[in-house]
Amino acid sequence: MKHARAIAMAIGLAAAAFTGAASAGPGQDAIIAAWADKAKAADPAFSGFDAAAGKAFFFAKHTGGGAETPSCTSCHTDNIKKSGQTRAGKAIDPMAVSVQADRYTDLAKVEKWIGRNCNSVLGRDCTAKEAGDVISWLASQ
Amino acid sequence: MDRIANQSGTSGETASGDVRVWDAGVRLFHWLLVIFVAGAALSGFFGPKNWLDFHLWAGYAAAALIAFRLVWGLTGATHARFSSFPPSLAGVRAHLSGKHAAGYGHNPLGALMVYALLAIIVALALTGLWTLGGVVRQGPLAALSSYASGRTAKEIHEFLAWGVIGLVALHLGGVIFESRREKENLARAMVTGLKRPRPDSTPKRAARPVVATLALLGLAAATFAIVSWADRLPAPFIPSGPVLAEWKAECGDCHTPHHPSLLPAASWEKIMATLDDHFGEDASLDAGAMENIRDWLVANAAGHYDTRAANSFRQPDAAEPLRITATARWKRIHDDVPAETFKRKDIGGPVNCAACHGDAESGLFAPQKINIPKPPKESS
Numbered sequence: 001m002k003h004a005r006a007i008a009m010a011i012g013l014a015a016a017a018f019t020g021a022a023s024a025g026p027g028q029d030a031i032i033a034a035w036a037d038k039a040k041a042a043d044p045a046f047s048g049f050d051a052a053a054g055k056a057f058f059f060a061k062h063t064g065g066g067a068e069t070p071s072c073t074s075c076h077t078d079n080i081k082k083s084g085q086t087r088a089g090k091a092i093d094p095m096a097v098s099v100q101a102d103r104y105t106d107l108a109k110v111e112k113w114i115g116r117n118c119n120s121v122l123g124r125d126c127t128a129k130e131a132g133d134v135i136s137w138l139a140s141q
Numbered sequence: 142m143d144r145i146a147n148q149s150g151t152s153g154e155t156a157s158g159d160v161r162v163w164d165a166g167v168r169l170f171h172w173l174l175v176i177f178v179a180g181a182a183l184s185g186f187f188g189p190k191n192w193l194d195f196h197l198w199a200g201y202a203a204a205a206l207i208a209f210r211l212v213w214g215l216t217g218a219t220h221a222r223f224s225s226f227p228p229s230l231a232g233v234r235a236h237l238s239g240k241h242a243a244g245y246g247h248n249p250l251g252a253l254m255v256y257a258l259l260a261i262i263v264a265l266a267l268t269g270l271w272t273l274g275g276v277v278r279q280g281p282l283a284a285l286s287s288y289a290s291g292r293t294a295k296e297i298h299e300f301l302a303w304g305v306i307g308l309v310a311l312h313l314g315g316v317i318f319e320s321r322r323e324k325e326n327l328a329r330a331m332v333t334g335l336k337r338p339r340p341d342s343t344p345k346r347a348a349r350p351v352v353a354t355l356a357l358l359g360l361a362a363a364t365f366a367i368v369s370w371a372d373r374l375p376a377p378f379i380p381s382g383p384v385l386a387e388w389k390a391e392c393g394d395c396h397t398p399h400h401p402s403l404l405p406a407a408s409w410e411k412i413m414a415t416l417d418d419h420f421g422e423d424a425s426l427d428a429g430a431m432e433n434i435r436d437w438l439v440a441n442a443a444g445h446y447d448t449r450a451a452n453s454f455r456q457p458d459a460a461e462p463l464r465i466t467a468t469a470r471w472k473r474i475h476d477d478v479p480a481e482t483f484k485r486k487d488i489g490g491p492v493n494c495a496a497c498h499g500d501a502e503s504g505l506f507a508p509q510k511i512n513i514p515k516p517p518k519e520s521s
Contacts, residue, residue: 066421066422067421068421069422085486085489086394086395086396086489087395087420087421087422088395088396088420088489088490088492088493089396089486089488089489089490089492089493089496090394090395090396090397090489090493091489112426112427115423115425116422116423116424116425117423119417119423119425120422120423
């Protein structure tokens with residue numbers, strides 16, 4: 001059984017590498033799994049995260065938050081492989097895992113920033129689904 | 142030319158008949174003092190703040206020279222000795238009425254000028270050290286002075302600096318006037334040490350270089366002992382020691398973490414109570430971290446320190462009490478920094494103190510650590 005799973009994973013990884021789609025590492029997977037638990041708790045019908053929806057959410061212009069921060073891109077810019085900048089002027093490391101390997105590996109950190117940033121951008125907490133979608137997309141980049 | 146070539150003798154007379162008046166100690170002292178006082182004055186009046194070290198070394202060097210001159214005034218050769226040119230009002234009166242016979246050494250007015258310059262440079266060194274201790278919070282007097290007393294010392298120091306300029310102007314005027322009157326280039330005499338022969342009744346005294354050296358070594362040792370004692374005095378009113386790691390991490394995520402000594406306790410309480418709407422942004426923390434950081438900020442707020450920064454920003458702006466950068470003092474201090482500089486992307490606005498203040502995190506804001514970075518080359 002154990003072997004079969006390992007082989008399946010190896011094949012999966014090889015396939016991912018072959019198709020060129022970067023996949024999240026084990027650290028990121030654990031984070032996404034934690035958000036999946038939250039999403040399930042909030043909505044029993046939850047069936048998985050949708051990276052494409054997360055991407056759209058990240059680039060969308062939202063209302064309800066701060067006037068200077070209508071979008072995630074306000075600080076993280078629309079190129080997640082480049083550095084962003086906080087409103088207070090400090091550089092923010094790129095968000096894409098392919099350039100910044102330690103992204104989304106510390107649950108407390110992700111929770112802290114999702115909490116803050118959603119409030120700044122949308123004026124409310126993100127749902128677990130919204131957050132999980134975005135992280136799934138970011139973690140795959 | 143051969144005057145200079147022949148000046149090796151100590152007997153006083155050279156082959157050309159000129160007489161050795163100023164010994165090497167006096168001449169070296171004179172011209173080095175010119176260099177150090179000029180360096181201190183130029184850097185003090187015109188230098189940017191981060192030239193402070195240059196100013197300090199010029200000042201220390203001038204003070205050391207004065208110490209040498211005071212010793213040499215008691216141990217040098219004939220005309221170096223204070224006893225050969227005692228301060229005398231009667232002498233000045235006689236000189237002004239033309240009755241004073243010019244000897245080799247300083248005339249009575251020149252003598253007064255020497256004492257005035259020695260005294261004013263000593264006073265400059267002392268008020269300078271006091272300013273350094275009280276305002277900049279460095280040097281041997283840091284623990285022994287207060288910011289308020291340092292401010293007073295600074296005013297006196299600046300006043301004395303103008304005084305030195307005035308005295309030097311008078312001194313130059315006097316040298317030119319006397320050179321004309323005596324038909325002898327006195328400035329050159331201070332270079333070569335030689336003057337034309339003339340009647341002079343000053344008793345001859347030999348230089349005592351060994352005694353002078355021992356006295357200077359003694360002075361140096363005493364200075365060293367006093368300074369190392371003063372360095373060890375506790376100064377709880379100057380920020381030192383480690384900062385709270387949690388503060389540095391959490392409050393440094395979006396901007397330079399602002400040292401607690403930059404705002405009063407009431408402002409910190411307010412900031413920490415409203416992190417969910419922090420200057421239009423959510424910067425909330427979990428309760429534990431918030432309380433730890435708040436308690437540390439309040440325990441180290443501006444009221445606990447006596448630095449320039451704490452004194453400057455302790456009184457917050459009435460309309461924006463949470464902003465250091467809103468205080469009148471902050472704006473005045475940064476008057477000369479162009480608005481475009483703050484707007485540069487690599488600086489990131491006035492809140493990022495550390496962009497220009499290498500020691501912002503310590504709360505010290507030393508002048509030596511001020512450096513506006515060169516704009517990075519555009520790379521796209």
